[in-house]
Amino acid sequence: MxxxxxxxxxxxxxxxxxxxxxxxxxxxxxxxxxxxxxxxxxxxxxxxxxxxxxxxxxxxTGLDHFIAFDDNTGRLVCEAGVLLRDIQRLAIPRGWMLPVTPGTQLVTVGGAIANDVHGKNHHVRGSFGDHVLSLTLIRTNGEIIQCGPNERPDWFSATVGGLGLTGVITQAEIQLRRVDGPWLDTETIPYANLDEFFWLADDSEADWEHTVSWIDCITGGGGRGLFMRGNPTNVEDRQAPQRRKLTMPMVPPVSMVNRLSLRLFNMAYYHFKKWQPKRTIMHYEPFFYPLDNLFEWNRMYGPKGFYQYQCVIPREVGQDAVQALLKEIARSGDGSFLAVLKTFGNRLPLGMLSFPQRGVTLALDFPNHGDRTHKLFERLDAIVREAKGRLYPAKDARMPRALFEAGYPSLAEFMKYRDPGxxxxxxxxxxxx
Structure with missing residues (x-):
């Protein structure tokens, strides 16, 4: 053990x-x-x-072999333990890239499928499962199931976003997307409130593939932040930046994320970014994976660890609900250095338990302060429940069962595909x- x-x-x-x-x-x-x-x-x-x-x-993680890759079509067959990082490093020099990638590239293909991860471009390319052409699933009774969008689609829908509960994914075929290189044309725009955020989000959907924002969760629910958007671009004769890899060397005796450090960081970060050049060319790694450069960053929350709270709220009530969530978070004094606010596109969830749906999603980290933190979550849950939203199981460690059942109406159908082992x-x- x-x-x-x-x-x-x-x-x-x-x-x-x-x-x-x-x-x-x-x-x-x-x-x-x-x-x-x-x-x-x-x-x-x-x-x-x-x-x-x-x-x-x-x-x-030992199932980490590439099986086949077609340079002409961008179809990749690999084992489920292959890291997204290794796919990017294989494919980008050949003119291909993952169509969807989450905020870290240090995840396996199997994990990305089982949690149907999303990125900054849901309004254009959906979630990770939208680009899986087929997968191999092994059940604990020895049954081997090959499934995909056009082959046993019911099993595919149960397994994509199925939280690893339908069997063990051992292999997948993925459709990559064509790119000219590792660079993105990016723009960062300060916004003062949620009205401006939603205007920027709507205005960017037609012309920008990747959109996301950092939001200041400490300023009394005012909703100021930094809106970031990007498009793949072709840049000739440009060297990739040499990023120095750092490591959080130890677990501090108390969390480094506290009310004082949050207030100071958020104020400094907002004003520093506000006066930086707004338009720039960025390498894909710092744009997609800003935290991967600091290994073991989760240690900064101290020996008690931390929770992440990520919800999605239907767009019709999204602004009012996000405003209410931010007010509760600001009132508590807790929150996150990297609070993320972004919109999802008008797409139906691919998997029975897939998280993304049309609306707006807010994600924050919270130091574990025991009962104080759980009482805050209960207040946030009430806002999400009233708005008919849901929480992200891949990030969750304490969601009430009733909120899960209300947020995932296909749960009863999914249970037919559970592997009892x-x-x-x-x-x-x-x-x-």
């Missing part, structure tokens, strides 16, 4: 760890148990979707098993 934690570092609990390295042996290993088991990648999920305390973790801390908390 080995102590394992997730990215939020809220607790470390014992797991039986089994490393998967040979795809030909996965079926036999899964059928042996012991159950319950769960596929586990890089543990970049913030909450307990990747944990199975007292049970088995089938670690997939697979369970997680999240599934036991929100689904009962």
């Amino acid at each position: 080995k102590l394992v934690t997730s990215w939020g570092r809220l607790r470390a609990e014992p797991h039986r760890v089994v490393f998967l390295t040979d795809p030909d042996c996965v079926r036999n290993l899964l059928s042996r148990g012991p159950y319950p088991g769960l596929a586990h990648g890089m543990a970049r999920s913030y909450g307990d979707v990747c944990l199975n305390p007292g049970g088995t973790l089938w670690v997939t 697979i369970s997680s801390s999240l599934s036991r908390r929100l689904m009962g098993s």
Whole structure:
């Protein structure tokens, strides 16, 4: 047994760890148990979707081989433990890129599918699952299921965004998108309030592929922030920047994220960025993955760890609900250095439990202050529930079951595809098993 934690570092609990390295042996290993088991990648999920305390973790990072890549069509076949970082490094020099990528490239393909991750371009390219052409799923009873949008689409819809609960993904075929290189033409625009944010978001959808904003969560709910947008661009004879990789060397005895540091950081960050050049050419890594340059950054929250709270609110009530959320957060004095506000496009969720839906999403990190933090979450939950929104399971560690059931109306249909030999801390908390 080995102590394992997730990215939020809220607790470390014992797991039986089994490393998967040979795809030909996965079926036999899964059928042996012991159950319950769960596929586990890089543990970049913030909450307990990747944990199975007292049970088995089938670690997939050893399934890290590229199987085939077509330079002409951009179709990539790879094992599920391949990192998004390695796909980008393989594909971009050949004129291709992942169509959708989350805020870190240090996640596995299997994890990206199981959580149907999204990026800054949902209004243009949807979520990660929209670009998966097929996948191989192995069940604990030994059944092997090949599925995709046009092959056993019900299994595909259950598995994309299915939180790893339908089986273990071992292989996938992904359609990449054509690019001229690793560069983006970017623009950063300060905004003073939510009216300006929503105007910028709407105005940018037609001409900008990537849109996202940082929002100051400390200023009494005023909603000032920095709106960032970007498009892939062709730049000749430009060297990629040499980014110095830093590491948070230790876990401090108390959280470095507190009311004083938040106020000082947010004020300095807003004014510094406000007076910087607004239009610039950026390499894809700092634009897509700003935190990947600081390894183990999650340590800064101290020994008690942290929560991330990410919700999506339907667009019709989005502005009022986000305003209410920001007021509650500002009143609490807690919050995040990197609070993210962005809009999702008018697309139906691909998976039965996929998080993205048309609306606006707000994501913040909160230091774990125990009961004080949970009481704040209860107030935020009430706003999300009234707005008919939902929380992101990949980021969650404490969502009430009633809020999960209300936010994911296809849950009953999804349960038909559950693998009885697979369970997680999240599934036991929100689904009962």
